[in-house]
Every structure is written in structure tokens, then in C-alpha cells.
Amino acid sequence: MDGTRLVDPAAYAAHGYPYEEWAKLRRTSPVERFEPDGWPAFWAITGHKEIVEISRQPDLYLNGPGMTYVRNTMERDGNPPQMKTIINMDPPEHRKHRKIASPFFTPRALSQLDGLVAQTARDLVDGLGSEGECDFINAIAAQHPLKVLASILGIPEEQEPLVLRLTNELFGSDDPELARGGDHEEAIRSLFVDFHSYFSQVIEDRRAHPTDDFASVIANATIDDQPMGPLETMGYCLITFTAGHETTRGAIGGGFMALIENPAERQRWAEDLSISARAIDEIVRYVTPVTHMVRTASEDTTLGGKRIRAGERLVLFYASANRDESVFESPDALQLDRYPNPHLAFGIGEHFCLGANLARKTSGAIFRELVSRLEHVEIVGPVERMASILVPGLKHLPIRYRLGPPRLSVQGLADFSRRTAA
DSSP states (O other), rough: OOOOOOOOOHHEEEESSSSSHHHHHHHSSEEEEOOOSSOOOOOOOOHHHHHHHHHTTTTTTTTTOOSOOOOOOHHHHOOOOOOGGGOOOOOHHHHHHHHHHGGSSHHHHHGGGGGHHHHHHHHHHHHSSSEEEEEEEIIITHHHHHHHHHHTTOOOOHHHHHHHHHHHHHHHHOOTTTTTSHHHHHHHHHHHHHHHHHHHHHHHHHHHHHSSSHHHHTTTTTEEEOOOOHHHHHHHHHIIIHHHHHHHHHEEEEEHHHHHHHHHHHHHHHHHHHHHHHHHHHEEEEEEOOOOEEESSSSSSEETTTEOOOEEEEEHHHHTTTTTTTTTTTTSSTTTTTOSOOOTTTTOGGOOTTTHHHHHHHHHHHHHHHHTTEEEEEEOOEEEEEOOOOHHHOEOOOOEEEEEOOSSHHHHHHHHHHHHHH
């Protein structure tokens, strides 16, 4: 194994996640160094235990030097303009900036969105009609988190397609169908300029006319009694929308395909919506929308019996850890009532996903609406995956479906979401 299969976006698009390679590494060497041609050398971390160990030592394993794995050309030619995000920060800077958003994303604070999230799910599913065919990713998986996040950031409905296109171009920068044309590095730079131009208008408006949305929280945030810097402010907008959207889209799209392929589990959920909290966590484990994050050793150390040198990269493959046989019984099976479920799809430790509660709420609403109404569903065309190492989720999932009438009112769905906190 030369490591290319683990990091090549085209391989993810063509073959999906490298589960066989990860399983072999977990058995033989969960901490293994690779030097693939055209890519920087890296340590592949595939075991659950090792990823947890790294994640709980943020001073030893840093985010700042780079949170994702990129080609040598990107490093040689210079990275695109950076909108500094909390994912790129290390302590104590990270903790100060995380406190800005933490109160907004608590389960209690997010409960005010229950009605919006339930109504959005109902409208999207009703919009499909009682039966027919559609591309589930474009019709549902991309639209539901788009509308929820647009509401949180105060993005007008007519501008949603623009921001969705920019998000697709960012995360699909290695995908021929989704990428912005032209030179790859220049396309990324121009894309960041477009994001900056758009969100600058949002920030300017919320400073002049603050509301109770999250965009106002970001626009008027302070660090050490001083206004948050422009790069950090822009980074908060960027990461909230793009990462929040893309990961939830991946969970909904991949999760729905898993439900199609596991009709008995789908029926179990339809008959007992009370398992929703566990079902959502199991789908997130099973799909793991974010395959990896990168850490950089701040000093020489030892991990898994291997000597790690200061400055070396470690690629934490969460999708591998979530199939670790030493942690999960029958890890390749979808078990919607799985408990306990110590998955790492939202990370762990210092950088545990700030939007985990919102992701669970958004996914839960659309899945409850779907599983409670589906009478028939089947895949009717080629399933296509995005060419990406970071979020290689489904980009096309053609289905034929038949839907029954709603079983619960929108208010009932909202109340259910509040009770289950999913």
C-alpha cells in the first residue's frame, strides 16, 4: 500500500471509502507513515484509540499548521487566502473564539429552531408529490440544511442558490462536475474572494441592524473586550455555512441510501420514532461525512510505538475509527438502536464539532418526516460520489418513491424533536 488510495479524491469518487485498506491498517499498523507520489508525507491514524489519544492532547498535536490534507502543489504555490476559522486555531486562542458561538448551539438555545426545522422538512417532502422520481441529493439532502443554515445566518431565500453554488465549488474543488473552471489554485483563490465579498455584506448589515440571528452574534463578537478580527469574523461565517451544510448534506444523503439498502432497519424506525436519537448517531457513525482532519506534532513524541517527529503530519481517519472492530460490534452493519455508540464523526476533545446539536436536529427532522411517510423507495440510476478526500459524500442519488400522508402535524414533529433532542 503506497497511501495514495487513502488520499486521492478521484479514488473516493470511483470506489468510495477505502474501508478494506483502513481495516488492514487497523489490524497491522494503526499508526503508519506514507510518502505517496505527489503528496506530502503523512502518518495515517486509523485506530479509534489512537485518534482519541491525539485529540485529547491539543498542545502536542496542533491544528494551526493545517486542518486538512492537500497536494504538494498547493503547498508549493501557496495556500489560498485564509479566512481564519476556529478549526485552524489552537489553545488558548481556540477556546476564546469558541465561546462566541457556544451559547447559540446548546440544545436549549437551538430548541427555538424546532418549528422552523420541522416546517422546512415538511415543505420539502410535500414538494416531492405523492410519488415520482428525483435526485434525492439535489431535492432533499442539499436543500434541508441549506434552508436551515440560511435562516440562522439571515441569508435571503433568493440568494440560497448562490451560496450553495459557492459551497459546492469549495468542497468539490477536485470534482470535475462541481469545481470552478480554470487553474485549480487560482480557482480556489477567486472562490475565497467571492465568499469574502458575499459575507462582508452580511456582516456589515448585522452591525448596522443587529437581530437575534447567528450572523448578528458573529458580526458583533468581541475577543478580550475588542471586536473580533476581520479574518476571524469572515471565517466564522464561512465555516458555519459551508462546513455545516456539507457535512449535514453528507449525513442525510449517505444515511438515506443506507436506509434504502437496509429496509428492515428503515421499517423499525418508521414503527418507533422514539429511537430517533440513537438512529441519527448511528447514521452519522455509519456514514462519517468528514473522513479526516490533520494534526501536526509540536514536538518529538511516540504514538502507537512509532516515533513521531516535530512538524510531521498525522491524518486522523475518523471514518476508519468508526468501523474499529475493537470498539464497535459488527461495525459494518447499520444498527439504528446501537448503544453505546462512541463514534468520532463529530470529533472528540478540544475540537468537538460545535454544530453537532444542530446537525442532529436538522438530520432528525428530515429523516423522521421521510421514514414515517415512505411506502416505497428504490434506487433507479447510477449513484455518484464527490471527488474529495475531506467530504466525499454522494452528489447524485436517483430514486423512485411513493409517499403516504403525514402522520404527525408540524407542531407534533417540532415537539417530538424537542423531546428526543435529536
